[in-house]
Amino acid sequence: MRIFAIDLGDQRTGLALADRITNIASPVGLVEIPIERENGRLLINEIVKQFHHHASGPETELVLGIPLNMDNTEGPRAKLVRDFGDKLACRLDRPIVLVDERRTSIAADARMSQSGLTHKQKKMRRDAIAAAAIAQLYLDEPDASVIDTIEPIEHK
Secondary structure (H helix, E strand, O other): OEEEEEEOOOOOEEEEEEEOOOOEEEEEEEEOOOOOHHHHHHHHHHHHHHHHHHHOOOOOEEEEEEOEOOOOOEOHHHHHHHHHHHHHHHHHOOOEEEEEOOOHHHHHHHHHOOOOOOHHHHHHHHHHHHHHHHHHHHHHOHHHHEEEEEOOOOOO
16 A cells, blocks of 8 residues: 655645555655645646656555644644645545644754755755655554544535
8 A cells, every 4th residue: 555645835845655565655756836826726736646647546545744733733834734635635536644744844854964965955855855754654653643534525
């Protein structure tokens, strides 16, 4: 079974793919479409395209990182992620698992710290590596990391 993970960003969205057999998550891409363009439609279109390219099998799980506050509450950014997840779940007609993404950017930075990349190069890769960290967290700690599941529903 595969896992397609998404780290939603304002300007860039990271994508990753994980495999339950190998227990390995890897970054697969970066989408550079701002979330606010056309109310997220352009970004959703590109994520759908990437999903079908990388992982469209019927058993593929969709995972979306959701930012929680340190006290486990959800702020405005989490609401934006949930709204985006609702639209994406409907578009793909699949449930989307929301995973706590609080430590994933730190994990991404740690993975790149000794890479020799410039700051700009690291910035360009950070979101895709964070998506891989979200997928890996879901693989390693599903009970602790899952916040909720968004089910696809018909939107009027």
